[in-house]
Amino acid sequence: MAFSLHGVRTPHRKHTVGQQVFRLPVPKTVTLPTVMHIGKPATPVVKVGDHVDVGTLIAEQNGPISSPVYASVSGKITKISDLTLSGGTKAPAITIESDGAMTTADTVVPPVIDSAEDLVEAIRMSGIVGLGGAGFPTYVKFKTDFSKIQELVVNGAECEPYITSDSVTMTERSEEMAVAFRAMERHFGIRKIVIGIENNKPAAVASMRKLAEADSCISIRVLPAKYPQGGEKVLVYHTTGKIIPEGKLPADVGCIVCNCTTVAAIGNYLMTGMPLVEKCVTVDGAMVRKPGNVWVPIGTALSAVFEACGGLKGDPAKVLYGGPMMGLTVPDLSVPILKNTNAILALSDKEAKLPPTTACIRCGACTNHCPFGINPAAIALAYAKKDGEALSKLGVNLCMSCGSCSFGCPANRPLVQTNQLAKIFLREEKAKENK
Amino acid sequence: MAKLQLSVSPHIHSGRSTRRIMLDVILALLPTTVAGVWLFGWRALALVAVCVLSCVLFEALFCVVMKKTQTVEDLSAIVTGLLLGLNLSVNLPIWQAVVGSAFAIIVVKCLFGGLGCNFVNPAITARVFMLIAFGSMVKQAFPVGVDAVSGATPLTEIASGNVPSLSDLFLGRIGGAIGEVCSLAILLGGVYLIVRRVITWHIPVAMIGSTFLFTFLWNGMDVMVAIASILSGGLLLGAIFMATDYVTSPTTGWGKIIFGAGAGLITVLIRLFGNYPEGVSFAILLMNILTPYIDSWTSHKLFGGAKA
Numbered sequence: 001m002a003f004s005l006h007g008v009r010t011p012h013r014k015h016t017v018g019q020q021v022f023r024l025p026v027p028k029t030v031t032l033p034t035v036m037h038i039g040k041p042a043t044p045v046v047k048v049g050d051h052v053d054v055g056t057l058i059a060e061q062n063g064p065i066s067s068p069v070y071a072s073v074s075g076k077i078t079k080i081s082d083l084t085l086s087g088g089t090k091a092p093a094i095t096i097e098s099d100g101a102m103t104t105a106d107t108v109v110p111p112v113i114d115s116a117e118d119l120v121e122a123i124r125m126s127g128i129v130g131l132g133g134a135g136f137p138t139y140v141k142f143k144t145d146f147s148k149i150q151e152l153v154v155n156g157a158e159c160e161p162y163i164t165s166d167s168v169t170m171t172e173r174s175e176e177m178a179v180a181f182r183a184m185e186r187h188f189g190i191r192k193i194v195i196g197i198e199n200n201k202p203a204a205v206a207s208m209r210k211l212a213e214a215d216s217c218i219s220i221r222v223l224p225a226k227y228p229q230g231g232e233k234v235l236v237y238h239t240t241g242k243i244i245p246e247g248k249l250p251a252d253v254g255c256i257v258c259n260c261t262t263v264a265a266i267g268n269y270l271m272t273g274m275p276l277v278e279k280c281v282t283v284d285g286a287m288v289r290k291p292g293n294v295w296v297p298i299g300t301a302l303s304a305v306f307e308a309c310g311g312l313k314g315d316p317a318k319v320l321y322g323g324p325m326m327g328l329t330v331p332d333l334s335v336p337i338l339k340n341t342n343a344i345l346a347l348s349d350k351e352a353k354l355p356p357t358t359a360c361i362r363c364g365a366c367t368n369h370c371p372f373g374i375n376p377a378a379i380a381l382a383y384a385k386k387d388g389e390a391l392s393k394l395g396v397n398l399c400m401s402c403g404s405c406s407f408g409c410p411a412n413r414p415l416v417q418t419n420q421l422a423k424i425f426l427r428e429e430k431a432k433e434n435k
Numbered sequence: 436m437a438k439l440q441l442s443v444s445p446h447i448h449s450g451r452s453t454r455r456i457m458l459d460v461i462l463a464l465l466p467t468t469v470a471g472v473w474l475f476g477w478r479a480l481a482l483v484a485v486c487v488l489s490c491v492l493f494e495a496l497f498c499v500v501m502k503k504t505q506t507v508e509d510l511s512a513i514v515t516g517l518l519l520g521l522n523l524s525v526n527l528p529i530w531q532a533v534v535g536s537a538f539a540i541i542v543v544k545c546l547f548g549g550l551g552c553n554f555v556n557p558a559i560t561a562r563v564f565m566l567i568a569f570g571s572m573v574k575q576a577f578p579v580g581v582d583a584v585s586g587a588t589p590l591t592e593i594a595s596g597n598v599p600s601l602s603d604l605f606l607g608r609i610g611g612a613i614g615e616v617c618s619l620a621i622l623l624g625g626v627y628l629i630v631r632r633v634i635t636w637h638i639p640v641a642m643i644g645s646t647f648l649f650t651f652l653w654n655g656m657d658v659m660v661a662i663a664s665i666l667s668g669g670l671l672l673g674a675i676f677m678a679t680d681y682v683t684s685p686t687t688g689w690g691k692i693i694f695g696a697g698a699g700l701i702t703v704l705i706r707l708f709g710n711y712p713e714g715v716s717f718a719i720l721l722m723n724i725l726t727p728y729i730d731s732w733t734s735h736k737l738f739g740g741a742k743a
């Protein structure tokens with residue numbers, strides 16, 4: 001049956017669109033955590049005192065779901081110690097004191113690609129992870145049987161408010177994207193590439209249309225600007241009509257989904273051999289003096305990035321990694337820019353102010369806003385009763401934490417949180433059963 | 436530097452609030468309140484004011500006595516009081532209005548856990564309670580200067596084939612409760628609620644539509660009788676303001692349509708065969724009780740659900 005996926009009309013606040021992108025002055029130090037991806041932390045291969053150049057391997061991949069880390073500045077390793085990350089995990093982080101020269105390592109040479117295996121290996125070596133924010137090691141997605149893949153879906157929706165770094169990719173890095181597409185078509189045999197973009201980005205649409213004109217495999221799907229258009233399952237449905245069932249991956253329905261910036265990063269690696277060491281980050285929020293998009297070496301402290309954007313107007317109420325709908329708050333400004341950081345926002349009291357939580361009035365806004373038709377209010381009741389059976393029936397495991405329910409709730413109930421707690425509860429119940 | 440707030444996403448909000456929704460309902464009820472006072476005189480205002488004040492007072496008192504967080508600032512007690520007052524006959528004794536308000540707020544709403552926990556609509560239930568306890572709503576009052584034909588209500592007139600004129604129905608020159616006679620004012624409020632997205636069209640359209648349809652079919656396909664039947668009695672006020680109460684109505688579009696259609700059907704059945712001339716309150720009350728079932732039949736189909 002056909003679905004009409006709901007969502008919410010979030011404010012756009014894309015103030016930084018169309019502004020000149022600039023490069024951050026070389027930071028004095030960078031701190032690179034060994035886990036900037038979903039999976040096991042990488043293993044450090046350098047020691048304190050070592051000299052590294054831009055692109056030198058400093059931590060190698062550890063296990064099948066992991067990703068290598070490369071030096072983002074040239075200089076000296078000064079510290080390797082544990083760092084607590086926003087998600088609460090602790091992992092070693094490598095600090096490099098920059099010599100200001102930004103010398104490129106000799107190891108940085110364009111890879112030679114003759115086969116599909118070579119291309120997967122190149123993507124693995126590049127250290128690229130899902131740059132839309134998920135941080136899943138990209139090469140894992142491409143280690144698949146391509147005879148079962150019909151299309152590559154490229155995520156250019158960028159539905160989160162404020163963020164424009166994917167728009168920058170689409171308008172300014174289309175050549176790199178084209179290189180990656182050509183390599184994938186040639187070696188993976190991909191015949192259909194669909195780029196999904198929200199209709200509030202005409203410049204990105206125009207730029208991608210040019211790519212499509214030059215390559216018959218590529219088509220553009222302009223989508224309504226409705227959050228969460230860039231949610232993986234939402235995007236796949238709106239670009240291909242395919243429904244990814246609960247607990248399945250896009251590959252199970254013959255799709256690979258890749259963020260546009262991830263594609264550009266792959267193209268850049270194929271052209272130059274430079275692994276993922278810098279990110280274009282949207283810096284915005286009412287507390288930032290000069291919001292904009294900035295090229296930042298990975299590992300740079302947030303404080304240095306804000307400084308380059310004219311500094312902060314005062315004490316922000318909240319600082320976020322990512323957008324306001326799904327982003328993570330950070331405890332202080334010393335935390336680094338990660339591989340999958342697409343934006344940092346310094347929100348004012350006014351922007352961060354949320355209404356008080358009051359009683360549920362059963363208005364149904366949550367279930368009517370949920371793109372997957374989940375009923376968070378009913379889940380909250382079932383979770384209060386710790387009713388596992390009801391929770392699975394209500395489809396809580398479908399929840400992708402997009403936040404549409406909480407955003408639209410007139411009582412500002414903590415619906416996303418309850419969904420997450422219910423998912424954890426179900427997982428624990430299942431683990432108990434299996435014992 | 437001051438401490439940064441740590442919290443889970445989302446970090447922005449649509450700005451919708453329960454208080455704002457209640458305020459919108461109050462604003463939407465203003466035209467019909469003004470029309471009621473205009474038509475029935477100052478006693479109508481006194482009665483409505485007594486209901487509003489006692490509802491607010493009883494809720495505030497309940498919260499104080501039971502040591503619960505004060506909830507009157509969410510304005511829902513004002514909505515209940517306003518709706519109850521508008522559903523009363525202008526000649527009702529004041530003390531009965533106070534008892535009705537106490538029943539609505541204390542018994543129906545607060546004892547079940549307050550806003551959001553009551554399974555039937557407080558104002559409707561109080562009206563039904565008063566109807567049974569005092570029999571007061573049976574004797575309909577007529578607006579000042581309107582010729583009352585020995586207490587006959589429009590509904591009984593329609594049943595005897597004596598259809599009032601459309602302009603009388605629209606402007607409220609008919610007998611009935613304070614807030615239910617002036618169709619024009621009620622519709623104005625309904626349009627406001629839909630434009631403000633406080634309610635959707637589903638329940639009002641389904642309820643008014645089914646009342647129209649069943650009356651039309653029963654009365655030998657007489658369009659005028661069917662139109663008069665939807666513009667008289669408490670149907671419009673009930674369909675737009677009482678049946679759409681979030682707490683006691685289904686959440687999805689189809690659920691709302693079933694709810695409204697069912698309420699319309701029961702209204703017609705009571706009007707035609709019941710002992711009471713009017714059936715809107717009973718119809719909504721009965722459908723309130725069915726709401727959890729309707730909700731479970733009409734929940735959204737899960738996108739990519741395990742058994743989809």
